[in-house]
Amino acid sequence: MPAPPPETPLPPEAIAREHITGLVLAGGEGRRMGGVDKGLQLHRGRPLALHALRRLQPQVGPALLSANRHLAAYEAMGVPVWPDVIDGHAGPLAGLLTGLTHARTAWLVTVPCDTPNFPQDLVPRLAAAALQQGADIAMAATREGAQPVFCLLRTGLIGSLRAFLQSGERKFGAWTARHACVQVLFDDAQAFFNANTTEELAQLQQQPPPAAVG
Numbered sequence: 001m002p003a004p005p006p007e008t009p010l011p012p013e014a015i016a017r018e019h020i021t022g023l024v025l026a027g028g029e030g031r032r033m034g035g036v037d038k039g040l041q042l043h044r045g046r047p048l049a050l051h052a053l054r055r056l057q058p059q060v061g062p063a064l065l066s067a068n069r070h071l072a073a074y075e076a077m078g079v080p081v082w083p084d085v086i087d088g089h090a091g092p093l094a095g096l097l098t099g100l101t102h103a104r105t106a107w108l109v110t111v112p113c114d115t116p117n118f119p120q121d122l123v124p125r126l127a128a129a130a131l132q133q134g135a136d137i138a139m140a141a142t143r144e145g146a147q148p149v150f151c152l153l154r155t156g157l158i159g160s161l162r163a164f165l166q167s168g169e170r171k172f173g174a175w176t177a178r179h180a181c182v183q184v185l186f187d188d189a190q191a192f193f194n195a196n197t198t199e200e201l202a203q204l205q206q207q208p209p210p211a212a213v214g
Ligand SMILES: Nc1nc2c(ncn2[C@@H]2O[C@H](COP(=O)(O)OP(=O)(O)OP(=O)(O)O)[C@@H](O)[C@H]2O)c(=O)[nH]1
Pocket: 025, 026, 027, 028, 029, 030, 031, 032, 033, 038, 066, 067, 084, 088, 089, 090, 091, 092, 094, 095, 096, 111, 112, 113, 114, 149, 196
């Protein structure tokens, strides 16, 4: 005799941390900061990219860095560093394609190098939303709008992204819109404050230090 159906559906299992590769994007040109390597600019005495990496690592399994300059300085941060697999500073999606090329997990999450105070529950919240809503991509948002470079996605999307970039397209949101993508609202917009200019890097110092950094 078949078993009776359960009265309440089982909740979907969480995506285990070990199944998520964390990628810090630090391959940009830093033009609004005068062309400096933004990830290596110091904030509270350590490079911005290291802040992002240390905040991400407790939330993921393996971690990777995407950088195109000063690779030895990034390698000193202790995780594999990969220059873009396509030429021409094609933007954050080029870094994402590079991360997908080297990731060995079912999921990957990106953060930019210039946002050292991003939420400490970023990845579990993105993962829960992706799973609950059956999405292939989960992206952070604040009340001011989407934060596309804070993005969790299935690594199986690599073929789609490669084709998108090969066709000359570059816009992050235009690619994610092609897939089942959910936005996850974070109330603390200040946590997403990012340093694009030297002035904004100075403004970061005015913020209270985050509760816990490694
Ligand atoms: N790998 C890689 N990452 C990039 C590229 N362009 C931007 N990024 C990263 O994407 C994130 C968001 O980009 P922006 O904040 O615009 O940084 P940026 O491009 O260095 O700065 P601007 O030149 O002033 O736009 C940052 O973490 C950048 O390092 C790229 O061509 N390749």
